[in-house]
Amino acid sequence: MKTIKVNVSSSYDILIERGLLKTCGSIIKDTVKCSNAAIITDDTVNELYGDALDSTLRDSGFSVCRFVFPHGEASKCSDTLNKIYAFLCENSITRSDCIIALGGGVVGDISGYAAATFLRGLKYVQIPTTLLAQIDSSVGGKTAIDLPHGKNLVGAFKQPACVICDPDVLSTLTEEILSDGMAEAIKYGMIRDEQLFDLIASHNLSNVANVIDDIIYKCISIKRDVVENDEFDTGERMILNYGHTLGHSVESYYNYKTYTHGSAVAIGMKEMAERTCSGEITKKLIDCIKAYKLPTACDAPMDKLVTLCGGDKKRTGGDLSFIVCEEIGQAQIKKLPFEEFVKFIIETGK
Amino acid sequence: MKTIKVNVSSSYDILIERGLLKTCGSIIKDTVKCSNAAIITDDTVNELYGDALDSTLRDSGFSVCRFVFPHGEASKCSDTLNKIYAFLCENSITRSDCIIALGGGVVGDISGYAAATFLRGLKYVQIPTTLLAQIDSSVGGKTAIDLPHGKNLVGAFKQPACVICDPDVLSTLTEEILSDGMAEAIKYGMIRDEQLFDLIASHNLSNVANVIDDIIYKCISIKRDVVENDEFDTGERMILNYGHTLGHSVESYYNYKTYTHGSAVAIGMKEMAERTCSGEITKKLIDCIKAYKLPTACDAPMDKLVTLCGGDKKRTGGDLSFIVCEEIGQAQIKKLPFEEFVKFIIETGK
Numbered sequence: 212m213k214t215i216k217v218n219v220s221s222s223y224d225i226l227i228e229r230g231l232l233k234t235c236g237s238i239i240k241d242t243v244k245c246s247n248a249a250i251i252t253d254d255t256v257n258e259l260y261g262d263a264l265d266s267t268l269r270d271s272g273f274s275v276c277r278f279v280f281p282h283g284e285a286s287k288c289s290d291t292l293n294k295i296y297a298f299l300c301e302n303s304i305t306r307s308d309c310i311i312a313l314g315g316g317v318v319g320d321i322s323g324y325a326a327a328t329f330l331r332g333l334k335y336v337q338i339p340t341t342l343l344a345q346i347d348s349s350v351g352g353k354t355a356i357d358l359p360h361g362k363n364l365v366g367a368f369k370q371p372a373c374v375i376c377d378p379d380v381l382s383t384l385t386e387e388i389l390s391d392g393m394a395e396a397i398k399y400g401m402i403r404d405e406q407l408f409d410l411i412a413s414h415n416l417s418n419v420a421n422v423i424d425d426i427i428y429k430c431i432s433i434k435r436d437v438v439e440n441d442e443f444d445t446g447e448r449m450i451l452n453y454g455h456t457l458g459h460s461v462e463s464y465y466n467y468k469t470y471t472h473g474s475a476v477a478i479g480m481k482e483m484a485e486r487t488c489s490g491e492i493t494k495k496l497i498d499c500i501k502a503y504k505l506p507t508a509c510d511a512p513m514d515k516l517v518t519l520c521g522g523d524k525k526r527t528g529g530d531l532s533f534i535v536c537e538e539i540g541q542a543q544i545k546k547l548p549f550e551e552f553v554k555f556i557i558e559t560g561k
Numbered sequence: 562m563k564t565i566k567v568n569v570s571s572s573y574d575i576l577i578e579r580g581l582l583k584t585c586g587s588i589i590k591d592t593v594k595c596s597n598a599a600i601i602t603d604d605t606v607n608e609l610y611g612d613a614l615d616s617t618l619r620d621s622g623f624s625v626c627r628f629v630f631p632h633g634e635a636s637k638c639s640d641t642l643n644k645i646y647a648f649l650c651e652n653s654i655t656r657s658d659c660i661i662a663l664g665g666g667v668v669g670d671i672s673g674y675a676a677a678t679f680l681r682g683l684k685y686v687q688i689p690t691t692l693l694a695q696i697d698s699s700v701g702g703k704t705a706i707d708l709p710h711g712k713n714l715v716g717a718f719k720q721p722a723c724v725i726c727d728p729d730v731l732s733t734l735t736e737e738i739l740s741d742g743m744a745e746a747i748k749y750g751m752i753r754d755e756q757l758f759d760l761i762a763s764h765n766l767s768n769v770a771n772v773i774d775d776i777i778y779k780c781i782s783i784k785r786d787v788v789e790n791d792e793f794d795t796g797e798r799m800i801l802n803y804g805h806t807l808g809h810s811v812e813s814y815y816n817y818k819t820y821t822h823g824s825a826v827a828i829g830m831k832e833m834a835e836r837t838c839s840g841e842i843t844k845k846l847i848d849c850i851k852a853y854k855l856p857t858a859c860d861a862p863m864d865k866l867v868t869l870c871g872g873d874k875k876r877t878g879g880d881l882s883f884i885v886c887e888e889i890g891q892a893q894i895k896k897l898p899f900e901e902f903v904k905f906i907i908e909t910g911k
Contacts, residue, residue: 293639293708300710328678331705331716331794355681358643360650366681367717444681 213428217350217435219442221370225350225431227424231377232338233263236271239311242373243334247308248273249299251322253282256314256340259383264313264338276302284467287317287357289365295325309334309372315341315388316348316472320363323354327369337374341384342392342423343473345376346399346430351438351448362467368443376431378424386504387471390416393503394454394473398480399430401496402453402534402542407433412495415502450542453534454480457556460519464511477505482513486559487535495539517556520549563778567700567785569792571720575700575781577774581727582688583613586621589661592723593684597658598623599649601672603632606664606690609733614663614688626652634817637667637707639715645675659684659722665691665738666698666822670713673704677719687724691734692742692773693823695726696749696780701788701798712817718793726781728774736854737821740766743853744804744823748830749780751846752803752884752892757783762845765852800892803884804830807906810869814861827855832863836909837885845889867906870899 212228226238239248248268252261257279268275278298280286304310312322312335319337326335339349355366381389393416400408407429414422434451441448458479461470470478477500484493500507520531531552536542547555562578576588589598598618602611607629618625628648630636654660662672662685669687676685689699705716731739743766750758757779764772784801791798808829811820820828827850834843850857870881881902886892897905 289639289643296708296715297710300708300714328715328717330714331703331718353681358646358650360647364650364680365646365678367678368681 215428215431215435217370218439219352219370223371223373225374225376225435227376227378227428227431229377229379229424231375232260232267232340232380234267235264235338235375235377236267236269236273238375239268239309239336239373240271240273243309243336245308245334246272246274247302247304248275248311249302249304249308250275250277250311250313251295251318251325252277252279252313253286253315253318254279255282256318260313260340260380264311268311276304282314282317284317284357284362287321287355289356289358291321292325292356295321296329299325299329304329304333306330306333309336311336311338312371313338313340315339315344319344319349320353320355320366323352323369323371324356324366327354327367332369334372335369337371339374339376340380341388342381342427343388343395344392345378345381345427346392347395347434349374349376350431350434352442353444361463376427378427381420381423386416389419390504391471391473393419394477394480394500394505396426396430397496397499397503398451398453398476399433401480401536401539402450403433403436403540404429405538405540408495408499408539412499412502416504419503447544449532449544450534453536453542454478454483456520456531456533457482457516460516461509461511463519464516465509470506470509474506478507478509481507482556482560483533483535486556487537492537492539513560514557517553520552565778565781565785567720568789569702569720573721573723575724575726575785577726577728577778577781579727579729579774581725582610582617582690582730584617585614585688585725585727586617586619586623588725589618589659589686589723590621590623593659593686595658595684596622596624597652597654598625598661599652599654599658600625600627600661600663601645601668601675602627602629602663603636603665603668604629605632606668610663610690610730614661618661626654632664632667634667634707634712637671637705639706639708641671642675642706645671646679649675649679654679654683656680656683659686661686661688662721663688663690665689665694669694669699670703670705670716673702673719673721674706674716677704677717682719684722685719687721689724689726690730691738692731692777693738693745694742695728695731695777696742697745697784699724699726700781700784702792703794711813726777728777731770731773736766739769740854741821741823743769744827744830744850744855746776746780747846747849747853748801748803748826749783751830751886751889752800753783753786753890754779755888755890758845758849758889762849762852766854769853797894799882799894800884802882803886803892804828804833806870806881806883807832807866810866811859811861813869814866815859820856820859824856828857828859831857832906832910833883833885836906837887842887842889863910864907867903870902
């Protein structure tokens, strides 16, 4: 088993091993040291892994209750959150008990937020079941729900007690959801690790399973390093947003329907590379994106997309920060007044 | 102006001065250093002080928006919270802006919780306008909303940027709301400060205004000391619950309608004193409670009340913690298995 230690305000381990989901009960018991566990998951993941997790938890001495909600981003709202709170009340979950988030980013975000706020906070364990959740959203302590006005507008920083990462579960993902995660993996390569980028670029969606354990380990290590330096997202952590400034605009322009998060980030990375990298590096990135069946462009007009960047909540005091990787593995934070950013994107476009 | 510095994870000052509400704009500006301020208040307080606060903030260079909700505990719910979030979105409040909570405990709790969670946290300032809020709820960083299942079940620890405490505003309180706060003042005397208790006991509801500034300062200082030692409520902070274990049961038994929080705490303190103090001390406490027109008993049968203590979320692992003051000024934390606590209360009752 590989272990990645995350040293933040409340430190924890990320444990990586194939088959771990079915045997993690005793590890969780030793970590959280409590008697009641509330599993929170969605209907898709519950069908696949709910009973297996339930069993290993019971075998390890937990009393277990389980809350299942419909899968999809639409569930990441205050309505589902209130149902989770009601479920926790009705099952007499106390501050000495724990929540176990079993699922992808939506499950992790809303369960983590419930764990941050119910009774002003209880322990929780992340068991991410998508590649995106394993390498990104389950690491770093950001939890959130969406508002009708936008995504992730309400949230908290809440570190898990531990993260259980089982690469075996990726075998049940659809190709689209695997692609979605690979976009973030490519991003980690671009911002911090040329070797990782080369490893990813030398494979494709059909054969990446052969090296996925290594990719997961490296991606999580990068995110860990960044998060340790900037737990509360006031500086360096911004480099994780490479491809995201325009990516968020793509998602938003299509009402979060046409493009997955990863697809939108792929488009955002390619647009930024075209404006800031050599032709050779841009070609490398585009080839890599295509190898994972991710898009490199969309039909939305750039003047519309760039305006949507203005609504990005990461914008502060009129300036917009964005990330540039002139060389693979070397991210830089740039900042421009919003109008100049617009000009830069429009005038340097192809 | 008196200043009480609170040294916790994020330190801040509590500023106490008559007339401060009308002149606090520049102090707030110097503290939060931002350009937009969102005032959150209730209809009663807005009528009395909304415009005055608005003016001093604008005079100090803030752009100001204001959200007003109906007064009363029923507003401390997810419905109001969602309306606050929508208001903050619609007024383009960012992480660099601030929330200003103008009101009593309900306003402070829900505004603080909104400030803790909107965009994962922004600065906020507390301007408590009841005695209870000035000496208790605005100090210590506990924020919360109620659920249909109970009070304060969802919340966060969130320290304000500063607290503006203006004793002048107490002049507009009804006698009942002043009484409500005096119960907590008596509690501070009981748990930590015999001199404070004697000062309170030598006055009554009609003439306490003459010494209220001193009482406020002493109460806040005690709470500050306790909170500094136990910011996240895992130990010593429990002594603030003197009178609250049974008090909460009284509130709950009457569906939070018949007795104010302070009245219920007064009953809780007297019941505990009768079981653990000398006759002389019990008499002192009862006389003091009566001098502030607070009740010392209610009609609810003790066997019902004591059972409701079991649902207290502060109960951990079957044991129930409660606070005893055998001498005035000297609180002790006691812990009993729930069944033994019930027996103790029933068998020692009069």
